[in-house]
Amino acid sequence: MNVKAPLVYINVAMRNWRAWAKLGVNAVSNPGGMFPSMSLDFPVSLGAYHFARTPDDPIVAHLLFVPTEPNVGLGMREQYRAGRTKLYTMTFGDFETNIRDEMTRILGPGGFVFDRDVAGITVNRWAHGYAYTPESLTDDPAVQKVRAEVARQPIGRVTIANSDAGWDAYTDVAIDEAHRAITEIAAMA
Ligand SMILES: Cc1cc2nc3c(=O)[nH]c(=O)nc-3n(C[C@H](O)[C@H](O)[C@H](O)COP(=O)(O)OP(=O)(O)OC[C@H]3O[C@@H](n4cnc5c(N)ncnc54)[C@H](O)[C@@H]3O)c2cc1C
Incomplete structure (x- = not known):
């Protein structure tokens, strides 16, 4: 989570x-x-x-x-x-x-x-x-990656941006996730 x-x-x-x-x-x-x-x-x-x-x-x-x-x-x-x-x-x-x-x-x-x-x-x-950034002591990065992919699946015509969706705190991740979310919408059109 x-x-x-x-x-x-x-x-x-x-x-x-x-x-x-x-x-x-x-x-x-x-x-x-x-x-x-x-x-x-x-x-x-x-x-x-x-x-x-x-x-x-x-x-x-x-x-x-x-x-x-x-x-x-x-x-x-x-x-x-x-x-x-x-x-x-x-x-x-x-x-x-x-x-x-x-x-x-x-x-x-x-x-x-x-x-x-x-x-x-x-x-x-x-x-x-x-946004939560997995840490290597207790988080398994592979598990987190799968969870992140599940959590950011589109719901109907709503797609999910935000740094949360990339499981990292910083603006570059927010920009990447916004780009992905827009690309998903474009693919639906
Ligand atoms: C104190 C602080 C310092 C930081 N310093 C850095 C830094 O130096 N470098 C760096 O790269 N990153 C930094 N960050 C992180 C950076 O701010 C985030 O990565 C970035 O803002 C995430 O962008 P976002 O678009 O994912 O989400 P946000 O910027 O949180 O944007 C989400 C927007 O959605 C709006 N919203 C929420 N709910 C609703 C709703 N129901 N309806 C309509 N609108 C809604 C919110 O009001 C908000 O404007 C910092 C963060 C903080 C808090």
Whole structure:
């Protein structure tokens, strides 16, 4: 069964990135934490918009949160369902508390002060984010392939697109599946 993975992207608007510069990092891997990655925005300028050129400039940091229930013997499908339940029960305050805690512990040694340096936070939650991608520990790829083919069979004149139909999370798969679905309709005509 294709169980979607929940996914949360967080933007932390900061008044400066002096602490990051002082510590010599633009991205942090934090595998034991709630946010396994934190990274500064990419240095891209578009038209009148210019990226933050000096550590005194305001910038956005991107934080990732994948709600799961690890280390209690659950498979990925059960973990995604449990993670979704967890996500539905979390308040914005829960996020702010944890962002404050982890950013302070990671960046505090560089002089970061949450209340002074953070101007705002957005939390974007996708309860059904990534389509399920079979993993080799417990999924048999051959079985998944057959199941996927069965699940995306046309129903009457309705054909099935979406990245789910290709059992992978990414846009290239969604495009391939949309092309297949349209080709199936064209063949019916
Ligand atoms: C946070 C996040 C980050 C991502 N980052 C990347 C990335 O960096 N690179 C990458 O390749 N992929 C990324 N993806 C995955 C990418 O977004 C998906 O692969 C892609 O959007 C799937 O396209 P789709 O057409 O299959 O489905 P969707 O984009 O989900 O489109 C389905 C559409 O159907 C609509 N819909 C649903 N039900 C109905 C209904 N009953 N009637 C009418 N309309 C309906 C929905 O509103 C939606 O607009 C990311 C996904 C998330 C959530």
